[in-house]
Amino acid sequence: MSALELYLSLSAFLFCLGVFLVLTRRNAIMALLGIELILNAANLNFVAFSAKYNGEIDGQMAALFVIVMAAAEVAVAFAIVLNVYQRFKTVNIDEIDTMKD
Amino acid sequence: MQLHTLSDLGKVHLPVLLAAVIPVLMLLGFVILAAWGRRMNGGGWLAVGLHGLTALMGFFVCWSTWQEDNEFLPWHIWWEWFQVGGKSITMGIWIDHKSSSMLGLVTGITFLVHVFSLAYIAHDEMRHRYWGYLSLFAAAMCGLVLADNLLMMFVFWELVGLASYLLIGFWFKEELPAMASQKAFIVNRIADAGFIMALMLLWAKYGSFQWAGLHFQGNAADTLIGLGLLIGAIGKSAQFPFQVWLPDAMAGPTPVSSLIHAATMVVAGVYLLIRMHPLMSPDLHVLMACIGAGTALIAAISALTQTDIKRVLAYSTISQLGFMVMGIGVGPANESGEVNFAMFHLLTHAFFKCGLFLVAGYVIHSLHAAQEKAHAHFDAQDMRFMGGLRRQMPLVFVAWLFFAASLAGLPLFSGFLSKDGILIGAMHFAERMGGWAWVVPGAAVVASFLTAFYIARQGILVFMGRNRAQGAGAKEDFQHAFPKTDWRMVTPLLILAFASTWVIFSPGNPFHPEYLKTSAHESPLLPWAFAGIAVLGIAAAAIIFRKGPLPNRAQGWVFDLSFKHFFLDDIYQSLIVRPFLALSRLLALVDHFVVDGAVRLVAGIVLRKGHRASLSEAGEWLDHQVIDPVANEIIQPKEQHSISRATAWLDQQLVDRIVNGVATLVMRSGKRVGKLQSGKMQLYLLYSLLAMLVLLLTLMFIFTG
Numbered sequence: 001m002s003a004l005e006l007y008l009s010l011s012a013f014l015f016c017l018g019v020f021l022v023l024t025r026r027n028a029i030m031a032l033l034g035i036e037l038i039l040n041a042a043n044l045n046f047v048a049f050s051a052k053y054n055g056e057i058d059g060q061m062a063a064l065f066v067i068v069m070a071a072a073e074v075a076v077a078f079a080i081v082l083n084v085y086q087r088f089k090t091v092n093i094d095e096i097d098t099m100k101d
Numbered sequence: 102m103q104l105h106t107l108s109d110l111g112k113v114h115l116p117v118l119l120a121a122v123i124p125v126l127m128l129l130g131f132v133i134l135a136a137w138g139r140r141m142n143g144g145g146w147l148a149v150g151l152h153g154l155t156a157l158m159g160f161f162v163c164w165s166t167w168q169e170d171n172e173f174l175p176w177h178i179w180w181e182w183f184q185v186g187g188k189s190i191t192m193g194i195w196i197d198h199k200s201s202s203m204l205g206l207v208t209g210i211t212f213l214v215h216v217f218s219l220a221y222i223a224h225d226e227m228r229h230r231y232w233g234y235l236s237l238f239a240a241a242m243c244g245l246v247l248a249d250n251l252l253m254m255f256v257f258w259e260l261v262g263l264a265s266y267l268l269i270g271f272w273f274k275e276e277l278p279a280m281a282s283q284k285a286f287i288v289n290r291i292a293d294a295g296f297i298m299a300l301m302l303l304w305a306k307y308g309s310f311q312w313a314g315l316h317f318q319g320n321a322a323d324t325l326i327g328l329g330l331l332i333g334a335i336g337k338s339a340q341f342p343f344q345v346w347l348p349d350a351m352a353g354p355t356p357v358s359s360l361i362h363a364a365t366m367v368v369a370g371v372y373l374l375i376r377m378h379p380l381m382s383p384d385l386h387v388l389m390a391c392i393g394a395g396t397a398l399i400a401a402i403s404a405l406t407q408t409d410i411k412r413v414l415a416y417s418t419i420s421q422l423g424f425m426v427m428g429i430g431v432g433p434a435n436e437s438g439e440v441n442f443a444m445f446h447l448l449t450h451a452f453f454k455c456g457l458f459l460v461a462g463y464v465i466h467s468l469h470a471a472q473e474k475a476h477a478h479f480d481a482q483d484m485r486f487m488g489g490l491r492r493q494m495p496l497v498f499v500a501w502l503f504f505a506a507s508l509a510g511l512p513l514f515s516g517f518l519s520k521d522g523i524l525i526g527a528m529h530f531a532e533r534m535g536g537w538a539w540v541v542p543g544a545a546v547v548a549s550f551l552t553a554f555y556i557a558r559q560g561i562l563v564f565m566g567r568n569r570a571q572g573a574g575a576k577e578d579f580q581h582a583f584p585k586t587d588w589r590m591v592t593p594l595l596i597l598a599f600a601s602t603w604v605i606f607s608p609g610n611p612f613h614p615e616y617l618k619t620s621a622h623e624s625p626l627l628p629w630a631f632a633g634i635a636v637l638g639i640a641a642a643a644i645i646f647r648k649g650p651l652p653n654r655a656q657g658w659v660f661d662l663s664f665k666h667f668f669l670d671d672i673y674q675s676l677i678v679r680p681f682l683a684l685s686r687l688l689a690l691v692d693h694f695v696v697d698g699a700v701r702l703v704a705g706i707v708l709r710k711g712h713r714a715s716l717s718e719a720g721e722w723l724d725h726q727v728i729d730p731v732a733n734e735i736i737q738p739k740e741q742h743s744i745s746r747a748t749a750w751l752d753q754q755l756v757d758r759i760v761n762g763v764a765t766l767v768m769r770s771g772k773r774v775g776k777l778q779s780g781k782m783q784l785y786l787l788y789s790l791l792a793m794l795v796l797l798l799t800l801m802f803i804f805t806g
Contacts, residue, residue: 023790
């Protein structure tokens with residue numbers, strides 16, 4: 001495998017791991033961790049393609065941008081989790097189902 | 102030597118290779134313990150074995166560098182880490198006397214703390230985490246001292262911060278440790294901003310993170326870089342005004358405190374300053390001397406009145422770190438231009454302070470065990486309820502005597518060698534600067550008097566006199582409830598006691614460090630004068646506390662000033678924390694009334710309009726006003742009867758059935774589909790993921806044929 005393929009495989013692995021976490025964990029915080037993995041899988045792709053096809057640092061800049069955005073996302077997400085906890089006294093996603101039909 | 106491929110490793114000098122392997126092994130230990138620690142019954146023996154191995158390797162690296170003369174050092178290897186924008190960033194390992202001594206120190210003390218912890222943490226449910234975090238902590242510190250450039254150092258610097266956060270908050274289910282770990286992390290983060298800015302400036306000015314060869318060239322950028330590094334270092338090393346996190350960090354397990362205060366974490370800042378001091382401008386050296394001397398004095402005063410056995414030691418550490426920072430600040434006073442004495446004091450201090458904390462841990466641990474057996478309940482860390490413990494733990498008491506003598510700076514002990522060097526350096530500094538600068542050595546001398554005083558007070562309250570546990574409600578048989586000597590805990594203490602004497606540091610001459618070829622000790626009387634000051638401090642404590650702790654009424658604002666560490670926490674609380682919380686509350690109100698209010702307003706308007714123009718009303722109006730008149734106009738009343746019957750039949754048989762059928766269909770399918778909307782978000786995500794997959798596959802088929 002070439003270096004690029006290795007990076008992409010790792011990225012795909014991280015992505016699948018993240019999706020798995022998001023879909024299966026009952027704890028909201030663990031699901032958030034999964035989202036972080038997904039974002040970083042995308043970051044890895046940005047950097048890997050940038051290094052392969054482009055001498056510039058466009059990909060790295062995009063990755064940095066994603067990192068900053070992810071920090072904001074985490075702040076908002078944790079605020080939501082805190083509010084959810086205050087209202088429902090749990091962060092178990094399964095027990096928070098008032099949006100059902 | 103630069104490494105290009107893995108096979109180049111074969112050409113590397115053995116000690117360098119071993120040094121590089123140490124942090125890797127420790128990280129590996131962390132991974133193994135994190136993944137399988139719980140199944141290995143905590144994995145304590147694995148951790149102890151691993152750190153025993155690394156301690157041997159660290160000792161070997163340290164020994165082999167001290168066999169070499171300074172001119173054949175450093176041993177330096179580096180390799181490319183990554184390239185960005187055509188610039189290459191390297192990682193490397195730099196071994197000279199300083200880094201190898203630090204490596205030996207870190208690995209050795211970590212091993213001893215591990216052995217001690219075997220008994221201390223044996224019954225904790227989460228001990229697998231404890232062992233894993235300890236390995237991470239040690240790995241980060243080893244990486245930090247071996248780094249050959251500031252970027253790599255910063256990476257490990259942050260890892261050290263993370264590991265300390267995890268360990269301080271090890272008992273995170275209780276409120277105090279959780280808050281303390283956050284405090285440590287946040288205060289360090291503020292200081293680290295200085296480090297990051299220094300890194301950016303360094304990169305902008307020199308295009309490299311290598312610290313070798315950097316020295317002050319008299320321009321503003323160098324001063325700013327130095328200032329940034331200084332801010333980072335005084336955050337990590339708990340110097341004024343960032344020292345507030347360290348006393349609270351006592352909330353963690355005691356062996357962890359021992360590790361934090363001796364070998365890892367707080368000495369990282371001092372080590373950074375020692376590495377970077379050639380880049381610091383003369384002004385910054387003066388600033389360092391002032392910060393160090395001031396912190397040493399403030400913390401020593403604060404240690405005088407503490408009642409918690411660990412808090413005394415915490416303030417003592419801040420005070421001793423102040424001595425080291427001051428030693429760097431006054432450093433260039435020595436003719437060699439090196440800051441040997443700060444480094445030397447770092448090494449000697451690590452052993453006796455680690456020992457003092459482990460003694461505190463032993464005392465607390467035994468008291469807890471005795472309390473459980475005798476059904477007594479009082480604060481096991483409060484020295485006012487101790488006393489006379491030398492009868493229950495004679496060996497520990499002897500070890501404590503060694504550590505305390507070294508801290509106070511009595512002759513024949515390691516602290517005597519290093520602290521006097523710093524004090525004399527400070528006097529040279531004052532002579533050179535003249536006038537006001539005598540405040541610096543003055544503060545240091547007062548601080549060393551107070552050091553002897555507070556450590557003697559601790560010894561008297563804990564080990565001497567009669568046991569005061571009965572005053573706290575314990576029964577008379579309490580004194581016989583103490584557990585037997587646990588050799589897993591006592592052996593590390595005895596080793597550390599040996600390391601607190603002159604033997605390791607200056608085997609040939611107990612009164613003057615042989616390795617340090619400086620002219621600092623030119624006046625033979627000064628060291629003895631300092632030793633005399635220490636004896637005075639001990640004597641004063643012995644007289645004042647001969648009848649146990651002072652009664653509570655002997656207190657006033659001076660007592661409060663000392664007990665609350667000059668109200669620094671309260672000052673930060675009212676100057677920073679409260680305004681910040683007030684601002685947050687204000688923003689929450691804005692969010693609630695302005696943003697949410699606007700949304701609610703729009704919703705209200707839409708709902709009200711919707712009511713008025715409801716469809717049924719419109720339909721009724723249409724029926725009465727339009728359809729009825731038209732129908733009556735077209736069809737004559739006579740024909741209406743038969744037609745209406747036919748229509749009624751048609752209506753019932755056909756139209757109603759169709760309508761009902763459609764309605765039933767919609768209702769049933771609605772119920773079926775409605776089950777999809779379960780309120781469970783993860784199911785929604787799964788649906789959209791499946792939809793995405795189907796879409797992607799379809800697109801693939803379309804475009805690839």
